[in-house]
């Protein structure tokens with residue numbers, strides 16, 4: 001926790017210092033993590049009738065990020081090229097709930113993959129997870 005706070009504080013400082021030089025600090029970090037999310041979803045999709053271990057691994061990575069992502073949204077961090085909407089900080093409880101729903105859906109898919117579920121069940125789990133990404137983007141991403 002101490003480490004996380006240090007990272008956030010120094011990241012926030014660098015956002016202020018480099019606001020006009022493209023994505024920096026905490027904004028760059030979260031954008032990179034979300035890009036990894038997209039790649040993870042691609043890998044899962046490509047393995048719905050393939051390697052369940054890949055699904056479990058990628059779902060686990062998505063879950064881990066979902067559990068920490070709210071810490072990467074210090075108030076007002078909307079500097080360009082961020083696509084984060086100010087509504088996040090007007091509804092931070094809801095934003096947090098949507099991150100939790102994302103973590104839960106990812107954990108669910110991980111469990112399915114680990115328990116030998118068939119491609120149909122994995123596909124349903126994948127779609128349910130994708131919906132939790134969209135639910136948040138609809139309200140809080142440009």
Ligand code: HEC
Pocket residue numbers: 027030031032034035037038041062081082083084085095096098099102129130132133134136137140141
């Ligand atoms: C609780 C809210 C929330 C959830 C859940 C969420 N996102 Fe996002 N996502 C955001 C926000 C806010 C941004 C904009 C961040 C920024 O630009 O500062 C974003 C940005 C992105 C981006 C663009 C990154 C970039 O560099 O342009 C991708 C891709 C993305 N998310 C994918 C996903 C995927 C895939 C999932 C689900 C596995 C997901 N997100 C779940 C809120 C969320």
